[in-house]
Amino acid sequence: MTGKLVPLRRVGGVGGGVAELSDEGLLAACGAGDVAALGALFDRYSDAVYRFAGRFPLIDKVDRDDLVQTTFLEVRRTAGTFRGQSSVKTWILGVAANVARVALRSERRQQERQAKYLEQPTTLPLRVDEQIEQRKLLARVETALAHLSREHQVVFILCDLEQLPGTEVARILDIPEGTLWRRLHEARKAIRTEIERGDK
């Protein structure tokens, strides 16, 4: 056989193993208690879940790790409920979103952290510098996101940052579509307003 890179060799027949199972197959195996399948799902989607978790404003490493771990434990526990109405990735992010709503630190604790964050001086040195302006802009978005309820944050992150279809997001969050669009509108408006406030 030509084209081999180094001392590597030929093609054989067709085989199969956990790593090349489809997402749906992995989820089914996971639901049946296959630990290797859970590992493979983690390998495929942990980055997406970490990224989703990391998008929450003011989240610290402990909360982020809690969210990721609890998400995959929930994936394992509820894998049998997957009905193929969305992609596996969307479904897993939906699990993460639902975990985030109940498992992240309590609302009161969150508010305390927000207050602490917002007490910090956000005015940066007055320099005509694009980098500084960009940081101020990002800080304003962070502030706006931090002021949103967890439900609004989840919808904004899933729809606008992870770019998942709204209909699928409504389904995995088990909320009416109308509620989803309303929350998304309110979240966008809050962030837009904060940015515009800074522009003035």
Added chain:
Amino acid sequence: MTTCPDDIELTKALSAGDPAFASHAATCASCRATWEATLHAIDVARQREVPMPTASEREAMRTSLLAGSYTSASAPAEALVGLGRRRRILWIGVASVAAAAVVTLVILSRSSEPAQGHAHASIRDLDGASYKIATTSPDEIVTLHEGSIDVEVAPLHTGERFRVLLADAEVEVHGTAFVLTARAGHLINVSVRHGIVEVRPFSGHPRRLTAGEAWSARPPEITVAAPVDASPVPPTPTPNAPSEPRAADAVARAKLPRSEPIAPPSPPAPPAQRKPYEVAYADAWTSMQAGDFATAATAFMRVSLLDPDGPLAEDASFWNAVALERGKESTRAADAFRFFIDHFPRSPRIGEANTMLGWILVDARRPDEAARRFRAALTDPTPAIRESARAGLEALAK
């Protein structure tokens, strides 16, 4: 759309990229302004930095998750939701007794290459130790970076080995039970409960311990000195030998077909000035050129242990995989290439690693993953790598 949409319609239209709204916005200044401001807000929000875990954090999460999954199979599901940090750690601690065995099982079940062995060791984490099951039977290697583990090894068959690898020593056993302690990758203490253990410091003389005996590193030995007999001679590539990898040369090397000999690197610093990971790196290449691929693979692994984030870690990880492949350890080589690809996704060698892994998987009759690996290498800047990847896909098609 002739009239301005209400807030909800506007939100849906923006999400769906509704062309009717787009044409309306083209003629309606108010809607266009809202549209552009919203897109700007989303764009800025997307630019926020999202902290991602390090490779070791991710690996630790994976390990604890799989261990937890194993032990919590019958646990009430509600207990898993809303875990706080303290509960999570406690829970992981309870699970840690089973962790090693589970991870071993997972490693075994994840790899479907032929000639898989089974795990011989039961590992108990005594104090939140940082360790990893690097390879499985017939040559099981556990790497220990920090803390203490209690290891019990079942009797091994002919040709089977079990080792614990540290930055400055390795401990090999033959059916025994012992406790091992490390600090920052360096071996501190070994005490044997029963059986025979051989402690082999890389910078000292090996010692054989029997039941009741213990070995402790003297404080000065915690920092690794260059081996007394370490050869300062720079590795000289032979036509068929692997090129000498140096991080600084990585980009340049990636532009060359791997089958071609590479110009020899600059001579390394004298041994007295070299860091332990540089010594291990030189040792690895000495073994590689001598055709002792098993020793080379172990030495490359030591480089990663000694300085996991250092300048040689990337090359060491890659050449660990190559050494295993050349030593006909295809299952371990495949795992090592996967590790390299996962941990160094921006390496200039990524296409090469994918292609080499693809060919291993072809031999292992895993066409789906092989095809995925080959496809990942199709855009590699090196023509020889792209060509090899294409050949791999053609071979799979046949």
